[in-house]
Each structure stands twice: as C-alpha cells, then as structure tokens.
Amino acid sequence: MENNAMLKPETAPLTACTVSRDVSNFDLLIEDMEAELGESWGDLTFEDADAFLAQSEADQLEFIAIAIDDQDEEDLTLISDTITTAIDKGIKVILIAEDVSPIALHQLLRMGATDFIPYPLPDGELHSAIERMRTPSAPDEPAVPQEMKSTLKPTGDREGMVMAVHGLGGGTGSTTFAVNLAWELANIDKDNSPRVCLLDFDLQFGSVSTYLDLPRREMIYELLSDT
Known part of the structure; x- marks a missing residue:
C-alpha cells in the first residue's frame, strides 16, 4: 500500500485511492483494498x-x-x-x-457518489461495489408503443x-419507523402478504432510499411538478 499517493505515484500505477481523515481508523x-488491488492504491x-x-x-x-x-460531519463541504x-x-x-446521520449521508450521495457501503464492511461488499462500478450501464429501454401499454384498470375488489x-x-426516528413498518407489513404473511407502497414526502432530506439501499428517484417531485 502506498502511504502517500502524492509523494510516490511512480512506485506503482495507482488505480484507486482511499480518502479519509485517518485511514487507520x-x-x-x-485489508479489502489490498485484497482487491494489491499495491496499486494509495x-x-x-x-x-x-x-x-x-x-x-x-x-x-x-x-x-x-x-x-460521525466526526467528519463537520467537514461535509x-x-x-x-x-x-x-x-x-x-x-x-x-x-x-460509519455512524453517519442519514441527512449527511443523503447529502453526500446526492453529490454523485457511485455507490455506498456501510462500515464495518460486510464480507465481499467492496468487491461487489467495484464489480458494479465496472459493469457497463444498461442501455435505456426503448419507449413502449401506445398499443403495447398496459390497459389494466382498477376493479375495486x-x-x-x-x-x-x-x-x-428532525431526528425523531420517523423514517426508521416508517421503513420498518413497511417492511413488517410486506412480510406479515408469507403466502398472502399485502402490497406495500412506501412514499417519502420529505422532498429535501428524504432518506428512505438510503435506508433500503436503493437508487434515489425523484418520482414524487416529478409528479407534483407535472400536476
């Protein structure tokens, strides 16, 4: 491992770097960076x-x-x-x-981070994140012709x-409660569980997608904007 990527870039071609207050923390x-990249990181x-x-x-x-x-939340800028x-x-x-508030985490993810991993790192998760990062994005699906769109209607049954x-x-745990409530309802019956739709109306700091490790989608904002 290169202890200082700025001083010794010539000793090994660097393909990645960690950035932290103190990487020894x-x-x-x-360990995972060395397992994945050997000496080619700083x-x-x-x-x-x-x-x-x-x-x-x-x-x-x-x-x-x-x-x-959590100590880095003062340096979010x-x-x-x-x-x-x-x-x-x-x-x-x-x-x-590790131990970062959902609001701070959400703010950083919105800046364009490619992937998120909680710490301590789950086994193999860094490897999986690198593989996802290296996998080419799937091309956009072609628009569905009008005649092929679903014609299903509510039946009222x-x-x-x-x-x-x-x-x-703020910080009262409403998002944690809502996510866990939705999860429990969706799994209440293994054979006939109800369908659950969880909507996050906190358009500024909503973090439901972060809790569920899902890509954030501005569906509610887009819906309201088009109304």
Whole structure:
C-alpha cells in the first residue's frame, strides 16, 4: 500500500485511492483494498485529496473510496468538494460510512457518489461495489408503443389503507419507523402478504432510499411538478 499517493505515484500505477481523515481508523477497508488491488492504491487525507486530483497522476484513477464517520460531519463541504472534483474528472466515488446521520449521508450521495457501503464492511461488499462500478450501464429501454401499454384498470375488489408517519421534529426516528413498518407489513404473511407502497414526502432530506439501499428517484417531485 502506498502511504502517500502524492509523494510516490511512480512506485506503482495507482488505480484507486482511499480518502479519509485517518485511514487507520478503517482497518477493514485497508485489508479489502489490498485484497482487491494489491499495491496499486494509495491513501489521501481530505486536505490532500483536491490537490492530488488536480495532478495528471490522478487521471489514471478508476475510483476513490471516501471513508467517513460521525466526526467528519463537520467537514461535509470539504468532502462534497472532493466528490465533485472526482466526478468532474470521470473518477468513480465509493462512499463508506460509519455512524453517519442519514441527512449527511443523503447529502453526500446526492453529490454523485457511485455507490455506498456501510462500515464495518460486510464480507465481499467492496468487491461487489467495484464489480458494479465496472459493469457497463444498461442501455435505456426503448419507449413502449401506445398499443403495447398496459390497459389494466382498477376493479375495486381490493381494500387499502393509508398510514401516515410524521415526526414532530428532525431526528425523531420517523423514517426508521416508517421503513420498518413497511417492511413488517410486506412480510406479515408469507403466502398472502399485502402490497406495500412506501412514499417519502420529505422532498429535501428524504432518506428512505438510503435506508433500503436503493437508487434515489425523484418520482414524487416529478409528479407534483407535472400536476
């Protein structure tokens, strides 16, 4: 492992870098990076990252792995700048977070991070994230002709229920409760579970997709914008 990617880029072609306050706090990440990349990776502090990414040596990077914990939430602007700089250079970003608030995590993911992994790293998850990153994106599906679109209509033979979950203030756990409630309802009966639709109406800081490890989609915003 290169201890300083800025000083020794010539010793091994770097294909990736970790970026953190102190990479020694993420020993499992070090082990997984060495297992995946051998000696072809380096580590950077947040302060050094922007300077290195501006150098020509950074052009060969495939990705950076940004590792953060709750102590880094005071430096979100600096971390966001690093993500933006990497994305602008065509470098993928894997975000690794431990004990980070959903709001902070959501903010960083919206900056363009390619993937997210919780820390401590689950077995094989870094490998899976790298494989997903290297897999070419599927081409956009062609538009469905009007005559082939579904003509299914509501039949009125099903009963439904709307359950609203609202927190009285930030950080009260309303998202955690809503996600777990939806999960329990969807799995309440193995043979005949109800269909559950979970809608996150927090258009600014909504983090349901983060909890479920799903790509964020602005469906509600788009629906309201088109109304």
